[in-house]
Amino acid sequence: MTFRTTKGRLCASTATLIVIGAASGAYAQEGEGYLGTIVLGEGKRSVQTDTAVPVTVVDQAEIEDRQAGTIAELIETVPGVTLVNGTTAAGSGINIRGYGANSTYGTDGKVLVQIDGAARGSEELYRIGSQLYTDPFLYREVEVLRGSVGSFEYGSGVFGGVVRLETIDASDLTKGELGFAGRQTLEFSTNGNGLASSTTLAWQPDEQFEVLFNYSRRQLGVRTDGEGNQINPDAGDIDDPSGLLKARYTFGAGNDQFVEFSYSKTQQEQFDVPYDQFGTTAFGNVDRYIENEVATLRYNYNPGDVAWLNVTAELLYSDELVESEAIVGPNPLLDADNRYRTTTFRVKNEALFSTGTIDHELRTGIEFIQRKRTDASAGSAPGGTKEALAFYAVDEMQIGDRWTITPALRYENQTITQDPINGNASYDKDALMGGVSARYAFGNGWAVFGSASYTENLPIIDDIDTGLITQSEKGRSYEIGVAYDAVDVFRTGDSLAFKVNYYNDHLTDLTTYQGRGPGTTVEGLDREGIELEAAYAMQNGYYLDANVHISQGTATFDGGAQGDWAQNPQDSLRLTLGRKFSDELDLSWEVEAAKRYDEGGTVSPGFGVHNLRATYVPQNGVMEGTTIRFGVENLFDKTYQPRLSTRNATGRTFKVTLSTTF
Template sequence: MTFRFNRSTRSTRAHLYASTAALITIGAASGAFAQDAEDSYLGTIVLGEGKRAVQTDTAVPVTVVDREEIEDRQAGTVAELIDTVPGVTLVNGTTAAGSGINIRGYGANSTYGTDGKVLVQIDGATKGSEELYRIGSQLYTDPFLYREIEVLRGSVGSFEYGSGVFGGVVRLETIDASDMTRGEVGFVGRQTLEFSTNGDGLASSTTLAWQPDTQFEVLFNYTRRTLGVRTDGDGNPINPDAGDIDDPSGLLKAKYTFGAGNDQFVEFSYSKTQQEQFDVPYDQFGTTAFGNVDRYIENEVATLRYNYNPADRAWLNVTAELLYSDELVESEAIAAPNPLLDADNRYRTTTLRVKNEALFVTGTVDHTLRTGIEFATRDRTDATAGSAPGGTKDSVAVYAVDEMRIGDRWTITPALRYESQKITQDPINGNASYDKDALMGGVSVLYAFDSGWSVFGSASYTENLTIIDDLDDPVYIGQSEKGESFEIGVAYDAVDVFRSGDSLALKVNYYNDHLTDLTTYVGRPAINTVEGVDREGIELEAAYAMANGYYLDANAHVSKGTATLATGARTDWVQNPQDNIRLTLGRKFSDELDLSWELEAAKRYDEGGAVSPGYGVHNLRATYVPQQGVLEGTTMRFGVENLFDQTYQPRLSTRNATGRTFKVTLSTTF
């Protein structure tokens, strides 16, 4: 395989470095920036004792949003939680049904809720990723259900999870009973109420955790979230035709630990989210008037997991998983029957996965070898033969990832994945079928210095195998999309840097992607037919904290991309996001009070005739956790988003963002 830069690498890299320097300068002069948002720009930063830790010990560009941050952000959707990750852009991120996730310029767009290049997993179960026309992301779920969200950007860290991951992987893990009981025998309950002024949003979450002994634990959660029509900074309704949203969600999870030294466990989890809307536009992006529908959405995930990890065999830590995901988007046209508006799309995915993590030593090399095999069947039904053709995808995949540590300096991680699939058309659409397989992989290298600095790089190749949508296309049925990626970066992690007791962590990563043989963007007039995409960018994450409680979190993303059309012409990639930065300054007063100010900003985008004005938005957050007295066990959160009520529309979105919103959250543990 060949790894290369695109033809405009030198000029683009100069643009990237200049933009990064501009971001840092702007961060130091945020007051001036706010006065001229269209000509300036800002992004995101992360500090050790602040909101989020920087993952400096790996060459993989990964960000982890933990439970504390999930609660702190008071997000109404999961998508709103991860837009703080560098490289992540939301398409209409304020609503679950109409929002989508875009990572590094791939994923959701104004035509599809996903383009199959961003992978989403809930408790290991893969969610649907076909091209569902004019409907948002398949990530219909509630933030209260989760304990951790991990976002892997690019393809180098994706080979354990799937193929064709050009943008990245979003992995969500649901809460455990032991998160609340802390492993102690007893019963713990938690009740949370949340209110937001814009749209009169109201959420209630009840969680019950019981641990009758040290081996068994069970958890139940019921969440209900309602939201009316939100308004932008000018007071105009953002999506008045969509009506109110009422989303009930639930989670049941149980775990039993047994065996010699409790070296085995069996775990079961089941989660479900529903959403119902009446007489709303079919097009959730609000770009085309196809007509109105009654829509019902349901998302179910069930997992059964067994693990065996004997203490006397380091080479054996085996996990067997049976995973089931059911996603239903049911629509019924209000007027006369219509093949598009009456298309009832359902994705049912069953996966059997067996994986092992082995620890062993060869000479001076310590190995952590992760291997696995998985069998998956995805049924995509289309009861009306509408715009999204039905069919079945059967696949088998094997992978191996070997993290090799040589002394305290080198970490070399080669990864391979082989995947074979067969797709078969639904009988009501035809009888076509097609087989395809691919071998893909990559390698990452990290070298650590004694000073706290480290340098890293990676190269990877992946393929997005033929999807069900292409079964009736004689040209694209045999063509899988291919992507090569090269990354290089530097990280720093140390304590007592500027003064005693402080800590500083930062990570800067440059990536260069080259995609060819694309089939996703065919027949879209706005961008003609795209056969290839070249993108490169710089991502920054940083976190600084002092012993007196002050902290600074930041992250930024600067990128540029071009598309190669079928005619051979090159143009700006239509899904290029805006350069952006997010800066958080706060202070923690012991464990009782946390106050923070956040600036999220984007640089004006003006490329290829497309213009997206720049903006700077300020958010305030306060968390109060009494440590004694009658309020002990209670958490009070107060937030103000879009403090100055600005009207703006982020690039890739089709609607204005939400105006000023006050949020209040009360939680009590009993």
């Protein structure tokens, strides 16, 4: 697909969006048309127009507003993000720009997930989801970086993007005031008889110390699609308890230092359920226990009179366990217990200084990573150890009032070693990667930006017995775009912001996508697409938010043949119209739409789904401090299956959330 073709599709899609805005009811039911992205002003989400990096931030207000049951369900609202089986917490996967989860593995190692800076699993667990087992109640912010240009501070081989989650702080409840504060939330959903509870307690005895505790529990039965058919009837009920403990102590001259500790844990048990969480193959049933733990210890020193010093030392630990036991056994695949323990020590600094007319924000870091994977039975998931040492430097240079140029470099060396019970194979590999982005602001709200980047995905433990560890996967990406952000655009008091970004990726030396037979292994990949985010708001409270993603990809197989990339997502649109009545009431209507995909003999029908949301926050009286949320998802109970998913999506669901702060 050429840039001219992509541009033409964007124009056509945007025109369709305008028509759909007037007649969305018919479109949403038929779903064969297509829409683009628009997002305007201060609605549900702000558009990040001040950076060349394609990034979307979902803040705590939006996390609560969307009433999502999983993190995957929450970030599917970001352009370029597609869920694989988003209806199931254990079986869902995250795909960004066509990379990440697929119908075989929960991830392909090209999407990075971090919780409070700690990296989460990216191994190729067969027929198991993304391993992002955690509850949205624990988080205050989710940041999604798309592509590789903004990824070099966080890891290597990030072709798809980075998902960064930050847990809630005690000060989010206490608002900096001394004493106790708390929040109790109850959530009910009709489809699957869902029930969720979250209790958060915060204590700030003085200005130096704060501590927070959260306990959340989410229960969900078998859900049904739009026709009333059970989506995954053999999976049984889900009962997920989660907890978070977080404390911070501030000290030093002028409170220029702090020590922070956080610990989160999520558990899940399922009995007599299919091993294959994607529901594509009948391998047999298992009892499964899942446990995820993340612990972080962080020290920061930031003297106010030394601009070049803002140093942070972090010790991060992640323990991920997926334990299975075959109902009828023994069975090497079904009895496989997968465990990943990742320890990271990182020291980073942010320095502010000037060289002539250039102001610098230089972020540098060094990190050591050790990842241990327990060997599963019969080699179904080979065990081993990865040890990596990495350095990075990102220099955000502000030149006058117009130019921002940001070069970035990352060097990483890693050694993977086979589990001793299987042998003594080892492999050492290093890579130098980086990129540069540039943004020019015209001073009237308009800005243009572009970037070029190169990254490598170093071999993973899965490849140590396959002969694939002799090379790393390589990729380069180019991006270009335009942004606009201004107030008083059409009338006094309104605000308009939008950001359009075109990307073009070229991947080579791929070893992840191995086929069965000659001409079926993907060795190269070319993808391009356009993302659009926009927001508009008026002084009287009306607002419009929207985003769109249009893309296409071509795979190159061994032998030189080419074909459509099997993980190409559908072109998609999400449009929200709403009105805020001061701080008390927020009403909104959302359309989630996707274009019919019909490439390479694969057909995924288009669809359009309506969602309604209402948030009521009494400002005085006996209900002050209480929030009542009501939502209806898939209002017209449409039956549809998003592309890349192996199951139908959830049918009509009513949700009610009651939350009180004390």
